[in-house]
Each structure stands twice: as structure tokens, then as C-alpha cells.
Amino acid sequence: MNTDNRTEREEDGLREDESQQDELFEHYSVTVDRGQAMLRIDKFLTNRMEGISRNRIQTAADAGNILVNGTAVKPSYKVKPADRIQIVMPYPLRELEIIPENIPLDILYEDDDLIIVDKPAGMVVHPGHGNYSGTLVNALTYHLKDLPLFQSGDMRAGLVHRIDKNTSGILVVAKNERAHARLARQFFDHTIDRVYHALVWGNMEQEEGTIEGHIGRSLRDRLKMAVFPDGENGKHAVTHYRVLERLGYVNLVECRLETGRTHQIRVHMEHIGHPLFNDERYGGDRILKGTTFSKYRQFVENCFRIMPRHGLHARSLGFVHPTTGRRVHFERDMPQDMASVVERWRNYVAGRTAGDEAESE
Structure with a gap:
């Protein structure tokens, strides 16, 4: 693969992500x-x-x-x-031919107005540079092919938000124009309740807290986002976090989004010194905490292999139903790869507590 072309595609995709929900x-x-x-x-x-x-x-x-x-x-x-x-x-206008593909969908809920899906890690939400097939939109276009909204070939038909390719979890998709407009407005107004579970490096100092800082494209690396604490660049972003479980050199953390910026949780966690476990873009794909023993290094590398993506799962979503006006809530536990890594860390901590391995920082 030509590295320059790949970099250009990644940058274009990131730029596309930046724009969504921000204006x-x-x-x-x-x-x-x-x-x-x-x-x-x-x-x-x-x-x-x-x-x-x-x-x-x-x-x-x-x-x-x-x-x-x-x-x-x-x-x-x-x-x-x-x-x-x-x-x-609240999304850019794009033109791209969408090919319906019979890709299985994990559907949590569906009615005449919306569909709730659990997106697996590794699936891109919508077609873009370098990803023209196999996306969630290709699958939805096939699944909902009898609906007018999905017959126009719109690249973002029904979409009101997105999650990164390597993030798993819940997405809501509108099935008609009315639902689409009303849901999109809720996301734009930041009235949606979104909860993520994140596996992060290090032991958090506080049980809970709030991270604030404008998020924009990094001035040093065009493929990354960065936090600008003084607000001289980027756009306002707020993430609330709470420690769910302390697992030695990593913590399982609940993150609630007040805003929805590109890579928000990933870059906010890196900013406070706790990058996501195995997040290659933000430095979490290295051993950042722990001992010098080769047995520990092998343990972490095995975890990386079990979950070859960053440890982030969109666990729940709450919003006002576009037709009934009632507030609804959906949730889904983390998938097997992330759950398996969390369990391994639990076992590691239990073994270390029993004195099976000496600690050294």
C-alpha cells in the first residue's frame, strides 16, 4: 500500500469525522x-x-x-x-453511490421510526475514503431497502451520529424523514444521554471527575485530535467520568458525554494521562504501566491480541422518541473481546494480591 495515499485517506476521514455534530x-x-x-x-x-x-x-x-x-x-x-x-x-452533504449489502445486523430494537443496532468493532459506520463497502450504511440500505429514506442512495441515510470504526456499541438510526430530523436536532443540541465504558491505562486519582478542554485537530500530527485547554483552538468538549473498577495498572471507567466531538473520550483520556488500552492512535498500544517482568509483558501482549483495538464500548443511549415524545433508553454490555480482557485483568489483580508476583514501578 502507498503510505502517502493511506495517510491522505485517513486525514480526509478524520476531517469528515470532525465536522459531524459540531455545526x-x-x-x-x-x-x-x-x-x-x-x-x-x-x-x-x-x-x-x-x-x-x-x-x-x-x-x-x-x-x-x-x-x-x-x-x-x-x-x-x-x-x-x-x-x-x-x-x-447537523451533517455534511455528500454524494456517493451506496450499494446495499446483505450484512447481518445486531438489532436491539426496531419500530416504524427508528432502529437501534449494536455495531461491532471493526465496522465503519458510513462509506468514505478507503471504505466503500462493508459499512453499517451498506447493511442498513439492504435491511431497510423498502423504505423511501433508504432508496435515495444517500451516504448518511438515517444516520444522526456515529462511533469510530474500532469502537463497539449502540447506535440509533432513523427510518423516516420526520424521525431523522427530530433525532438529529437532539444530537445537535446535546440532549442525548450517552454512556461509554472505557478501559484505560493507569490508576485514576479520583473516583469521578470532569474533563473539559476544546478539541481540535492536533497541530503536531494531522491524524490526531488534541485538547486545547485555553480554548484558542478546537471546539468546547466535556466528558464526565467515574471509575467502575480498579484493576491494578488499568481502570474500567464509565464516561458520559456532554458533547460529541471527534475522538472525544480517546483524546480527553490521553490528555489527563490515561489513554485507552490498546489505542494505537493515542499511545495506548504500549505498556504504559506495570512491572518489568517478562511474564507481565507477555500478559499485556496477549491482551492486545485478544482485543486488537482500543478498549471503548458505547454502552447505552437515551433520548426522546421522535414520535411518542417519551424518553427511551437502550443498553448493551461490552462484547466478548473487551469483556475477556477485563476478566484477565481481574484474574491478574487477584493473583498479584495473593503474592504470585512482586510489584515494581
């Missing part, structure tokens, strides 16, 4: 003619835009995704001459 993206814009008579905005846009229904326009407006002169308006708003109208969404 609203313009999908369509128009300035009203000076001779235009006053007309409801939903009818005006239906007349102006090809291939889009009035219902779809109304749904976007109800979700606050239609702006007039920078302010969200309702479907009944009467357009006026020289108004600047924008349709915006």
Missing part, C-alpha cells in the same frame, strides 16, 4: 426574488426544489432546520422579498 451544514439555499408575493415557506420551497415533498419540507422546519436570515422558522412562515432561506442539517 449545521447548508444543504440548500436560495434568496427570494424581490417581486415574490408572500407565500408559506413550505409551499415556496416545494415549488422551487425538485424531488422533495411538502411533507419533507414541513418536517425539516418543525425540527428547526429551515432558517430565514439565520433564524429558524416554522412551515407557516410567509416568505418576503430578499429573504435568504437555508435548509441546514
Whole structure:
């Protein structure tokens, strides 16, 4: 493989990740003619835009995704001459042919409006540079091929958030335009409850705490994100953590996201000196804590082999159902690879406590 090309693809993919959920993206814009008579905005846009229904326009407006002169308006708003109208969404507009693929999905819940899936580590959420097939979107496009939303070939059909390729866990996907707009708005407004379980290097000083610091592209390594404590770069990010289990040289930690920046938990944990176990991008794929004994080194390397990815699992998701208006909650325990590594650390700690191995820092 050409390393330069691979690096360019990785950088493009990271740039794509950076943009998601951090701002609203313009999908369509128009300035009203000076001779235009006053007309409801939903009818005006239906007349102006090809291939889009009035219902779809109304749904976007109800979700606050239609702006007039920078302010969200309702479907009944009467357009006026020289108004600047924008349709915006919390994801960038992309065009890419999506090929439906019969890939099995682990479905936790499904109704007429949404589907909750447990994404395995190693699966990319949506097609992009270097990943044009085998993604969650390819699988969803096949599974939901009878729904209008998944017949347009949109690369992000139904998606309102994402998790990294090597992060496992829960994702919610919308099945229609109304649900998509309402869920996307909740993610943009940061009203979604998201809990992750992370296996991190080192013994946390506090039982719980909050990490704050703007996150943006690293100034030293274009493939990484970095924390800018003074806020001179990047975007506001907040992660709340709580130690679930102390396992000697690693801790199992619960992380609650207040914001949803690219690589947020991974870079925040690195920032406080506790990178994720086996996170190759943020330095966790080395032995950072522990003894000098070869037996211990072999133990850690075996753990790396069992879980050949960073130790992060999107455990639960809570949000307001787009149709019923009721708050719903879904969760899924960590997959076998991560659970097996945690269990091995439990056994290691038990053995060390029994005096099977001397400690040395």
C-alpha cells in the first residue's frame, strides 16, 4: 500500500469525522426574488426544489432546520422579498453511490421510526475514503431497502451520529424523514444521554471527575485530535467520568458525554494521562504501566491480541422518541473481546494480591 495515499485517506476521514455534530451544514439555499408575493415557506420551497415533498419540507422546519436570515422558522412562515432561506442539517452533504449489502445486523430494537443496532468493532459506520463497502450504511440500505429514506442512495441515510470504526456499541438510526430530523436536532443540541465504558491505562486519582478542554485537530500530527485547554483552538468538549473498577495498572471507567466531538473520550483520556488500552492512535498500544517482568509483558501482549483495538464500548443511549415524545433508553454490555480482557485483568489483580508476583514501578 502507498503510505502517502493511506495517510491522505485517513486525514480526509478524520476531517469528515470532525465536522459531524459540531455545526449545521447548508444543504440548500436560495434568496427570494424581490417581486415574490408572500407565500408559506413550505409551499415556496416545494415549488422551487425538485424531488422533495411538502411533507419533507414541513418536517425539516418543525425540527428547526429551515432558517430565514439565520433564524429558524416554522412551515407557516410567509416568505418576503430578499429573504435568504437555508435548509441546514447537523451533517455534511455528500454524494456517493451506496450499494446495499446483505450484512447481518445486531438489532436491539426496531419500530416504524427508528432502529437501534449494536455495531461491532471493526465496522465503519458510513462509506468514505478507503471504505466503500462493508459499512453499517451498506447493511442498513439492504435491511431497510423498502423504505423511501433508504432508496435515495444517500451516504448518511438515517444516520444522526456515529462511533469510530474500532469502537463497539449502540447506535440509533432513523427510518423516516420526520424521525431523522427530530433525532438529529437532539444530537445537535446535546440532549442525548450517552454512556461509554472505557478501559484505560493507569490508576485514576479520583473516583469521578470532569474533563473539559476544546478539541481540535492536533497541530503536531494531522491524524490526531488534541485538547486545547485555553480554548484558542478546537471546539468546547466535556466528558464526565467515574471509575467502575480498579484493576491494578488499568481502570474500567464509565464516561458520559456532554458533547460529541471527534475522538472525544480517546483524546480527553490521553490528555489527563490515561489513554485507552490498546489505542494505537493515542499511545495506548504500549505498556504504559506495570512491572518489568517478562511474564507481565507477555500478559499485556496477549491482551492486545485478544482485543486488537482500543478498549471503548458505547454502552447505552437515551433520548426522546421522535414520535411518542417519551424518553427511551437502550443498553448493551461490552462484547466478548473487551469483556475477556477485563476478566484477565481481574484474574491478574487477584493473583498479584495473593503474592504470585512482586510489584515494581
